[in-house]
Amino acid sequence: MRRFVVIGQKARGDGDFLLVDIPSTSGRLDSLLSALRACLLVSHGVRRDTVLYLVLLGDPERPRCVRITGSAARYLRPDERSLAVTVQKALRAPAQRGQFGEVRPGIATLDGGLEQVLPELQGSQLFLLEPGAPDIRDSDLSAPDATFLLGDHVGLPDALRSAWLALGARALSVGPVALHTADAITLVANELDRRAAG
């Protein structure tokens, strides 16, 4: 299984944003939606081997997570507005503390932050994407279950980055230019595709 965890440091977790101005009213959820498309959607299909966790930290008192499971998700359209509606509906549904509850097939939410997602990642090889780290092309990606952590446009909180590394995560980079989260995911997925194809 391929897993991606994207941290939205400013992203609202209550779904209370305007579809006509997603960047300003949602804490840049547009960046995470772009990552969602890059992560799960390919030409005329869904990556069934991939799970994406969006960790929304805009309200430090009440972090929220959304999990999108490629093998179960239905009717995901690639445009930003459709994805925004999907995520907004998911965030407006009630969620449990620390336990994912499905709000529609393949889409689940929980009340909590990265810590509450960790039980799902037991046994997964953890990676951290950041500029300047060792090149993914030279890295061992052979673990059958791998989880890649990425920040948003403002990067990762220091404490969270340190905690991830303390869990055994290995740092990787995707190239010499600092890119949007979506593009970094595209490059990771491509490298995994190439390894899988031999």
Add this chain to the structure above:
Amino acid sequence: MRRFVVIGQKARGDGDFLLVDIPSTSGRLDSLLSALRACLLVSHGVRRDTVLYLVLLGDPERPRCVRITGSAARYLRPDERSLAVTVQKALRAPAQRGQFGEVRPGIATLDGGLEQVLPELQGSQLFLLEPGAPDIRDSDLSAPDATFLLGDHVGLPDALRSAWLALGARALSVGPVALHTADAITLVANELDRRAAG
């Protein structure tokens, strides 16, 4: 210079689409806007060495082109709606037959299709992105000016593909999985970034 040409086979050229339903009313301009972001925007910046041409063939009687020049474009925001507004305004401005006219800094339009763009590509090494072609990682990308042609969700028109190859274009692929146009562009740009960085 890096140039990307994206063909939108169904994309409307008159700007007459609804921002609340871009996919259905614009002929999938959302796919081209996603490509625009991937092509020109990086973390907190614009690729100043890149030019993107969107070729909108939705009305066969009246194709339109939009050119976005990284070195001159200002205030490009990465979210789909902002990019849609930018392109919509550009398309609603008057355009000349076969000659780009700037409608705001870095954004120009013309009346016409790929043929009318060709004079801009004189001396550029042409490439065609398509699944199954030789791997970009094994390809010579050393030309100082290179132009990459890509289709949208329905691919490229056969006649246009043949004409491009007849002009000397070399076919390339970016990996074993058929991806969205935006992701293919991300992978090309990354390969060019890596070559440039040595």
